[in-house]
Amino acid sequence: MNKSLFVLCLLLLFSFGTAQAQNYSAHKVKQGETIESIAKKYLVTPSDIYGLNPDAQKELRVNSVLIIPKSKVLPPKVTTVKELEGYKKHRTKKRQTLYSLSQKYNVTIEEIKKHNTFLYAEPLRKGDKLQIPIFKVTEVEEANKLTKTYTVLPKEGKWRIAYKFGITVKELEELNPEMGDVLQEGQVLNVPNIGDEEEKEIDEKYSYYKVLPKEGFYRLKLKLGLEQEALETLNPVLKDGGLKVGMVLKIPYSSLPESIIGQDAIKVNLVDSIADFNTKHIVVMLPFRLNHVDFDSASDIKKSIEKDPYLDASLDFHSGVLMAIDSLKKLGVSLKVDVYDTKYELGEVKHIMDRNNFENVDAVIGPLTPDNFEEVASELKKYNTPVISPIGTNLKLYNNVFQSRPSNDLLKKRVINFVKADTLASNIIVISDTKNKPVSDDIKREFNFAKQILSRKDKEGVDKYYVNKGDIQDELKPGKNIVFLETQDAGFVSNVTSILAALIQEENIQEKKEAIEIVLVTTNINSAFKDDEVDNTHLSELQFHFATMSRAYNENGNNAFVKRYNQIYNITPNNRAVKGFDLTMDVVLRLVSSEDIYMSVNEAPLTEYVENKFAYKKKLFGGYYNNTVYLVKYDDLEIVEVKQIISQEELKKEQELEESKK
Structure with missing residues (x-):
């Protein structure tokens, strides 16, 4: 050597x-x-x-x-082969039995009987002449093959099979060079010939992450917040072979990065990631209620639309869907789209599910109403078909459910965290009406030093929805004051905002006046703040901040969707039309850029379109919810996004708080 x-x-x-x-x-x-x-x-x-x-x-x-x-392939099977070489004669002696003879000659009792057939009918006696078989015994080792065949299950993609057999997607493709980009149910593949007990199952309590090029344990620690030891515990294969590009790792469902407002680095443009050009089949379910429409004339149709809010909303949303389909086709994406009228009736939804085959549908958008949505999601669990809710909140999150509308709790939490992060705030005031006193108390618990102001009441104790200037002025301090306003009454909003705007004070050294800055916020943006009774000038002066599920696009901007929508419909798109466009684009682009929509949650943690963004997070036992919102403010009579950076420490605290509530 x-x-x-x-x-x-x-x-x-x-x-x-x-x-x-x-x-x-x-x-x-x-x-x-x-x-x-x-x-x-x-x-x-x-x-x-x-x-x-x-x-x-x-x-x-x-x-x-x-x-x-070490190979994961099953150890070779060893088979004992006996070949008859001849016989040895034996005369039975006193007290000898078939068992003692089998032990003496190393043969079985059955083998002795087989070659001395009279023993099947008669017992062994002294003096019986027997012929004892003599065998040549050899052991044959049956070498196992490197691979075995596996039949693809419904809705099973490459990453699921690769994870199941402990290999990377690339290795699966190497074993099956003709497998194609998209797997079909019933397709037969070559997989490592490991034992059944070594096959891994997808555990819905966890998320799954595909290792990207140049990612080591240090980068994964920064990205997922998991030490190497934790990753190896969840994925023992790492101890043997280390990290590999394309390897699918099991990780805690909460370890994927949260969306952080203003951090463009984590946003993914799925248009640049399209890899699958096979036809995708999607279904859209909306309550058009066409059975209620009067089709006698154009004016009658118009009246039907004006009278029926469900038809009006469905048509708006559907117009955005059509725009998205057109845009996707221009990108080379092939689609089959079925649109069903649910008629806003649970019975009709059941008829649709019974009359049509949904087994090979890639995704369903809708229905809009909770009961109808739950019926569809529950029925399609057996196919693992993703069902995406456009507007629902607090849905029953089955494993196949995607709630695209952020929860009200998330909106409230974003505003609370914004105020907590403001180190310049010297004073916090909470103004509310009687109905929203519980909300005011919740905010007080978040900020122990906050002062509470309630709207005035009459002698009978009935809320009159107003405060006096002195009620607020007495609580203001020099410096920055953050004021929460919690109400659904437009008159109360007008009353409070006009008083607050008048109390803003610039510094005047000669008159010995200190500056008083006021920033208005609310944890629940609603129609009261948008009422004609409310002066937008006051909202701008107060830098009114709130969290919203969608930001308003700039009508004067050069947005291709808005321009195209104007050309086709001769009107600017409302938020329902934009939601139809954004949601359809996101669903389809997730389907064609990842193994499936479930895997896209890991690979595309944050996507953003015209007015909406999506950062899905999985519940421990259940489906997915959109965990990102916009923080916006009034600025010079325009609503603009607040680019707030949240530190990793603050983000960790926010995650821990969210998990503790669950």
């Missing part, structure tokens, strides 16, 4: 311990061997070898030593 080889073997010994203890072995490359032939010999894949020996990808040198991981 030359010195270099000896030193290398010593390094292997100290680095890995014994090969048996650490599930590795060393192989010295011989003349004519290839990575493929070596992999076949040890029942591993070429990628397994490359993972531990990256230099072998460049050149495989004779006499070089490779580290070979």
Whole structure:
């Protein structure tokens, strides 16, 4: 053995311990061997070898030593084969039995009877002449194959199968060069020939993350907040083979990054990630209630639309869907779209589900109403078909449900965190009417030093929805004051905002007046703040902040969707039309850029379109909810987004708070 080889073997010994203890072995490359032939010999894949020996990808040198991981393939089966060579004669003696004879000649009782058939009918007696079979015994080792076949299940994509058999997506593709980009139910694939007990199942209590190029344990720690030890505990395969590009890792469902307002780095433009050009089948369910429409004339149709809010909303949303379909086709995406009128009736929804085949549908958008939505989501659980709710909140989150509308709690939490992050605020005041006193108390619990002001009442104790200037002025302090206003009454909003705007004070040294800055916020933006009775000038002066599920697009901007919508419908799109466009774009782009929409949650943590953004997070036992909102404010009579950066420490606290509530 030359010195270099000896030193290398010593390094292997100290680095890995014994090969048996650490599930590795060393192989010295011989003349004519290839990575493929070596992999076949040890029942591993070429990628397994490359993972531990990256230099072998460049050149495989004779006499070089490779580290070979332990094979996951089942151990070979050993079969004992007996070949009859002849017989030995035997005369039965006193007290001998079939059992004692079988032990003496190392044969079975059945074998003795088989070659002495009279023993089937008569007992063994002294003096019986027997012929004892003599066998040549050999053990045949049945070498297992590297692979076995696997039949693809409904809605099963590459990453699920790769995870199940402990390989990367690339390795699965290497084993099946003709498999295609999209798997079909019933398709037969080659997979590693591991035992059934070693196959891993997708656990809905966890999320799954595909390792990207150049990602090591340090980058994953920064991205997922998980130490190497935690990842290895959840994924024992890491201890043997380390990280590989394309490997699918099990991670805690809450470890995926939250969407952080203003951090564009985590936003993903799915248009740049389209990889699947196979036709996708989506379904849209809306309560058009066309059975209520009077089709006698154009004016009658118009009246029907004006009278029926469900028809009006459905038509707006559907117009956005059509715009999205047109945009997707221009991107080369092939779609089959079925649109159903649910008629706002649960019975009609059941008829739709009974009369149509949804087994091969890739995604369903709608229905709008909670009962109808739950019927569809529950029925399609068996196919694992994703069902996306456009407007519902507090839905029953089955594993296949995506709630695209952020919850009211999330809106409230975003405003609370904004105020907490403002280190310049010297004073916090909460103004509310009687109806919203519980909300005021909740805010008081968040800010112990906050002062509470309630609207005035008459002698009978009835709320009159107003305050006096003195009620507020007495509580203001020099410096920055943040005022919460919690109400659904437009008159009360007008009353409070006009008083607050009048109390803003600039610094005047000569008159010895200190500056008083007032920032108005609310945890519940509603129609009262948008009423004609409320002066938008006052809202701008007060830098009115609130959280919203969608931001208003700039009508004067150069938005391609808005311009195209104007050309087709001769009107600017309302928020329902924009939601139809944004949601359809997001659903389809997730389908064509990832293995499936579930995997896209990990690969595209935040997407954003005209007015809406989506950052889905999975519940521990259940489906997905949109966990991102906009923080906006009035600025010079316009509503603009607040680019607030949340620190990692604050984000961690926010995550812990959210998890504790669940």
